[in-house]
Amino acid sequence: MSSLAVIGQSPVAGAEPPESAPLSGEVFGALINLSGRRRFTSQRLVLYAVLAAQGQPGACATAREALALFRSAHAALIRRSADLPGVFCPELEEVYFGRSRGDARITGFAELAQRALNAIEDKLKTAPALLEQLVQETTPLLAVLNEITTVYEAQSKKHARRMREQLRGIMTDIETIAREAKMVAFNARIVAARSGQAGKEFSVVAGVLSNITGEIDELVKEALSGAAA
Numbered sequence: 001m002s003s004l005a006v007i008g009q010s011p012v013a014g015a016e017p018p019e020s021a022p023l024s025g026e027v028f029g030a031l032i033n034l035s036g037r038r039r040f041t042s043q044r045l046v047l048y049a050v051l052a053a054q055g056q057p058g059a060c061a062t063a064r065e066a067l068a069l070f071r072s073a074h075a076a077l078i079r080r081s082a083d084l085p086g087v088f089c090p091e092l093e094e095v096y097f098g099r100s101r102g103d104a105r106i107t108g109f110a111e112l113a114q115r116a117l118n119a120i121e122d123k124l125k126t127a128p129a130l131l132e133q134l135v136q137e138t139t140p141l142l143a144v145l146n147e148i149t150t151v152y153e154a155q156s157k158k159h160a161r162r163m164r165e166q167l168r169g170i171m172t173d174i175e176t177i178a179r180e181a182k183m184v185a186f187n188a189r190i191v192a193a194r195s196g197q198a199g200k201e202f203s204v205v206a207g208v209l210s211n212i213t214g215e216i217d218e219l220v221k222e223a224l225s226g227a228a229a
Contacts, residue, residue, distance in 0.1 A: 023085055028156040030084060034073045035149040038106070041070040042145065045113055046138050052120050053131050060121050067113050074106050091151045095144075102144050109134075109141050 048063035078096065080086030087093055096102040116134045119127035 023088065023159060025156075025159065027084065028152070028159055031077065032149065032152050032156060034077050034084075035145070035152050038070055038073040038077070039142065039145045039149065041066045041073065042109070042138065042141060045070060046134060049113065049116055049120065049131060049134060052117070053127060060117060063113075063117055067110060067117070070113075071110050074110070078103060089151075089155060091155065092148075095148050095151055100144055100147060102148055105141060105144055109137055112137060 045063050045066040048059045048066060051059035052063055076084055078086060087096055094100070112130065112134055116127065116130035118124075119130050
């Protein structure tokens with residue numbers, strides 16, 4: 001398992017820090033997918049909000065569906081759960097709650113979208129201004145979402161590197177054990193040869209052990225070759 005772990009969560013006064021837990025490649029895949037979904041749904045939301053303002057049937061419902069997906073993806077990325085780690089590293093803490101104010105800007109965008117859609121649906125006079133503000137927020141928000149996705153991708157690459165290093169370390173240990181076992185098998189054959197008839201059965205066992213260590217050598221070579229790729 002990787003040594004990357006959950007080390008933090010969204011700041012809450014007086015909250016106990018969460019226990020660390022190792023992250024898997026599957027978890028990183030889910031995080032990157034959710035981050036990508038958040039980017040896609042933000043664009044879809046704005047597009048259909050504009051179409052709804054133009055009176056296209058069903059556009060407002062589609063925009064609301066996109067908003068719901070946008071919010072659920074963000075919540076899944078921010079809040080720690082049984083399946084996902086929440087904000088698990090200093091880089092994410094910084095981009096969500098530091099200089100980029102990612103969490104506040106994402107939440108604010110969702111709230112603005114909600115108000116705009118309500119105004120469009122209810123045909124309020126404030127609808128055009130809210131829609132214009134939503135459209136203006138789209139590009140800056142996308143820049144923040146891209147920045148956050150880049151952090152997830154960088155953490156995933158770091159995880160992959162550590163996994164390869166761990167695999168190489170494990171394979172080296174196995175290789176050492178196999179080499180020692182091969183020496184034991186060799187010495188056992190010598191003892192068996194000196195034992196004459198009584199050592200025949202022992203010689204068979206030594207031969208099997210030698211074959212096993214040979215197979216281990218091949219497996220180690222394949223594993224190390226894959227880890228280096």
